[in-house]
Amino acid sequence: MNVVVPVPQDDKVRSLWTREDAERLYNLPLNDLLFEAQTIHRTHFDPNKLQMSRLLSIKTGGCPEDCGYCSQSALAPTGLKASKLMEVERVLAEARKAKDGGATRYCMGAAWRSPKERDMDMVIAMVEGVKALGMETCMTLGMLDPFQAKRLATAGLDYYNHNIDTSERYYSEIITTRTFADRLETLSNVREAGMKVCAGGILGMGESEGDRIDMLLTLANMTVPPESVPINMLIPIPGSRLANAPKVDPIEFVRVIALARILMPTSYVRLSAGRTEMSDELQAMCFFAGANSIFIGDCLLTADNPGEDHDTALFRRLGVSAEELDTAQ
Numbered sequence: 001m002n003v004v005v006p007v008p009q010d011d012k013v014r015s016l017w018t019r020e021d022a023e024r025l026y027n028l029p030l031n032d033l034l035f036e037a038q039t040i041h042r043t044h045f046d047p048n049k050l051q052m053s054r055l056l057s058i059k060t061g062g063c064p065e066d067c068g069y070c071s072q073s074a075l076a077p078t079g080l081k082a083s084k085l086m087e088v089e090r091v092l093a094e095a096r097k098a099k100d101g102g103a104t105r106y107c108m109g110a111a112w113r114s115p116k117e118r119d120m121d122m123v124i125a126m127v128e129g130v131k132a133l134g135m136e137t138c139m140t141l142g143m144l145d146p147f148q149a150k151r152l153a154t155a156g157l158d159y160y161n162h163n164i165d166t167s168e169r170y171y172s173e174i175i176t177t178r179t180f181a182d183r184l185e186t187l188s189n190v191r192e193a194g195m196k197v198c199a200g201g202i203l204g205m206g207e208s209e210g211d212r213i214d215m216l217l218t219l220a221n222m223t224v225p226p227e228s229v230p231i232n233m234l235i236p237i238p239g240s241r242l243a244n245a246p247k248v249d250p251i252e253f254v255r256v257i258a259l260a261r262i263l264m265p266t267s268y269v270r271l272s273a274g275r276t277e278m279s280d281e282l283q284a285m286c287f288f289a290g291a292n293s294i295f296i297g298d299c300l301l302t303a304d305n306p307g308e309d310h311d312t313a314l315f316r317r318l319g320v321s322a323e324e325l326d327t328a329q
Helices: 019-026 030-044 088-100 117-132 146-155 180-193 209-220 250-263 280-289 308-318
Strands: 049-059 105-110 136-140 159-161 196-198 201-203 228-233 268-271 293-295
Touching: 019 030, 019 209, 019 250, 030 250, 030 280, 049 088, 049 268, 088 105, 088 117, 105 117, 105 159, 117 136, 117 146, 146 180, 159 228, 180 196, 196 228, 201 209, 201 250, 209 250, 228 250, 250 268, 250 280, 268 280, 280 308
Parallel strands: 049 105, 049 293, 105 136, 136 159, 159 196, 201 228, 228 268, 268 293
Antiparallel strands: none
C-alpha cells in the first residue's frame, strides 16, 4: 500500500515539513490520502464532533485594501456601502443568540487595514463582553502592531484571525496594498502577545496546486502552527477582480483539506466560506478528510452561508454533532 508515513510532530523537537514530503502526500491516491488524514484526525479529535463558530461583521465595507476576492474593498465596484462600527450592546446581543444556537466560538470582523486607536476601546469592550458569556473570542481587524495585539490579549481575546490567503509567490497577484511579509508580521505580533492564531487561505483564485501546498507549508512550518486553519472556497463577488475566476475542482479541494490535517495534526481545520456552493457529499468528504470546524448561521460577513436548518439536517444524516467548549482550557 502506497501510504506515506508523516514526519513525527513532537512538542519539543518538531521536524519541519519539506516541499517534497508535502507534494508526495498531496499526490497520493485519494483513498490513501484520506486514510492517512482520517487516522491522524482520530488521534487528536473526536471524528464525530464539529466545532461551531459564528461570525459577525462589526464594521462592513470601505476597506482601503485591494484584495481581489473581497466585496468590502473600497477600490472595487461591488456596490457594498460602508458602515460604522457596531455598538457594543448590539454585538453582545448577537453573541447571546449565537451561543443559544450552539456556537462555542464567536468571531468578529471589521473591514479595516488596521484598527484605529479611537475604535480600540469599543473593540476591547466587545471582547470582554463576549468572554463574559462563556464563549471563545476571535477577531479579525486587519494588521496589528505589537501594542494593539497586547491590548487585545490583555482583554482576553483568545484567537486572532489573519489569513495569509495564498502562497508567497502568488500573493501579489491577489493583493498589492500590503505584502506577504506584512501578513506574517501581524501573525508574529499576535503570537508574541500570547494569543492563539487563526490563519488559513482561499482556494479558487487562479493559484496552482503548488501555491496551495506552499500556503499550507508556510503555516505548518511556523514555530507554532496556527491553532485554527480556515480553508475557504472563493465566492466570486460581482464587481471584484476575481468575479470570473474558475471554480475549484471538488476533489482538489478535499486534497487540500486532507493535507492541512496531516501537516497540522492538532489544529482545527475549518471549512469556511463557500459551503453554499458545496454539495452535502463534498462537505462529508471534507469532514472525513479532517475538517472539524464550521461557521453556522445564514451569513458570513457579507456572503451567504447554509442556514441552520440545512446544517442540522446534514449533521443528522452524517451522525455528527456540536463540540462542547472545553472550560478547562
